[in-house]
Amino acid sequence: MVDFSKQEIIDILQDNSKNEWLFSLADKVRKENVGEDVHLRGLIEFSNICKRTCKYCGLRCENKNIDRYRITPEDIIFYAGKAADMGYKTVVLQSGEDSFFTKDVMCEIIKEIKKNDIALTLSIGERTFEEYKEFKDCGADRYLIRIETTDRNLYSKMHPNMDFDNRIRCLKDLKKLGYETGTGCLVGLPGQTVESLANDILFFKEIDADMVGIGPFISHPDTPLKGESNGDFTLALKVMALTRIMLPDINIPATTAMETLNPNGRIIALQSGANVVMPNVTTTEFRQKYEIYPGKICINENPDKCRGCIESKIKSIGRTISNEYGISRHYQ
Ligand code: SAM
Ligand code: SF4
Ligand code: FES
Numbered sequence: 001m002v003d004f005s006k007q008e009i010i011d012i013l014q015d016n017s018k019n020e021w022l023f024s025l026a027d028k029v030r031k032e033n034v035g036e037d038v039h040l041r042g043l044i045e046f047s048n049i050c051k052r053t054c055k056y057c058g059l060r061c062e063n064k065n066i067d068r069y070r071i072t073p074e075d076i077i078f079y080a081g082k083a084a085d086m087g088y089k090t091v092v093l094q095s096g097e098d099s100f101f102t103k104d105v106m107c108e109i110i111k112e113i114k115k116n117d118i119a120l121t122l123s124i125g126e127r128t129f130e131e132y133k134e135f136k137d138c139g140a141d142r143y144l145i146r147i148e149t150t151d152r153n154l155y156s157k158m159h160p161n162m163d164f165d166n167r168i169r170c171l172k173d174l175k176k177l178g179y180e181t182g183t184g185c186l187v188g189l190p191g192q193t194v195e196s197l198a199n200d201i202l203f204f205k206e207i208d209a210d211m212v213g214i215g216p217f218i219s220h221p222d223t224p225l226k227g228e229s230n231g232d233f234t235l236a237l238k239v240m241a242l243t244r245i246m247l248p249d250i251n252i253p254a255t256t257a258m259e260t261l262n263p264n265g266r267i268i269a270l271q272s273g274a275n276v277v278m279p280n281v282t283t284t285e286f287r288q289k290y291e292i293y294p295g296k297i298c299i300n301e302n303p304d305k306c307r308g309c310i311e312s313k314i315k316s317i318g319r320t321i322s323n324e325y326g327i328s329r330h331y332q
Helices: 006-014 016-034 073-085 103-113 129-138 152-158 164-176 194-206 233-246 256-261 265-270 303-316
Strands: 037-040 042-047 090-095 119-123 142-144 180-187 211-216
Touching: 006 194, 006 233, 016 233, 037 303, 042 073, 073 090, 073 103, 090 103, 090 142, 103 119, 103 129, 119 180, 129 164, 142 211, 152 164, 164 180, 180 194, 180 233, 194 233, 211 233, 211 256, 233 256, 233 265, 256 265, 265 303
Parallel strands: 042 090, 090 119, 119 142, 142 180, 180 211
Antiparallel strands: none
């Protein structure tokens, strides 16, 4: 296994002359460790209501220029069932931090969804140990919560009234409870250094992440970061490739934000270390409103169209669509 030092990671991130070598090494490591299968996770964005004020995100509560929605628990359960009928083996429930979805409401949703033959991932932000435990007891399998950046100073600038240590506590609790735990970072936040990106990669290893999602920062005009430059696609791809090399057997998604910056971004990511795609299965009516950043792909499409579209793209590069749950190799 290749194990780069922090200085080696920094050097690779700063030097663009060896990018082809890096991407093909990551592709080789991906193939040897997790194979040719691509796991599709059906993503339901069920509420854009959020109590937080993350400076980069269009869902932050101070953004008054957004039409808020919340899908009812009954409809969330219905859409998850439809995703299972479409052949998805995992459904991901994602939202802002919406207080309507209390522990009890979430537990009911989880129990109902788990009556289908699918794995269930939650991505609903910071909760207490007890809440994470109950969600797990009700059947939730996985949890995604990005650290966003491991640079404490930058973290506190980007996340007013949030606590870096609590974010770490969440990740540790999730691991302790036996969740397949996903984390990740944004690449290109204003003020972010290459050294801090190297620390992010080392952090993923240190906490033994089961899944890592890397996305370029995309500037949203209705946030305090309006007018800032977007993150760089190639740099985000390099952070992702290094993550694959350093954590060979984890799940790595080709993120929607990558495709937003590059029309072929997800396929390029799948050829540079990624092995997961999360097609949107939210009904078209709500897609435009889940505007975490502008230019998000697929906002006028429907779930069937996205499934067909991504399947044919994946097959066109000779990869296969998995029929399995795509459980992290750490738990097999
Ligand atoms: N509220 C939950 C949370 O924050 O963990 C889940 C939903 S949140 C919208 C999902 C992810 O969107 C965040 O982890 C963040 O990295 C990403 N995101 C938010 N704003 C973004 C932006 N402007 N550019 C790129 N990614 C962004
Ligand atoms: Fe809310 Fe998540 Fe956006 Fe932060 S990143 S404002 S917690 S939806
Ligand atoms: Fe949605 Fe291609 S994945 S249209």
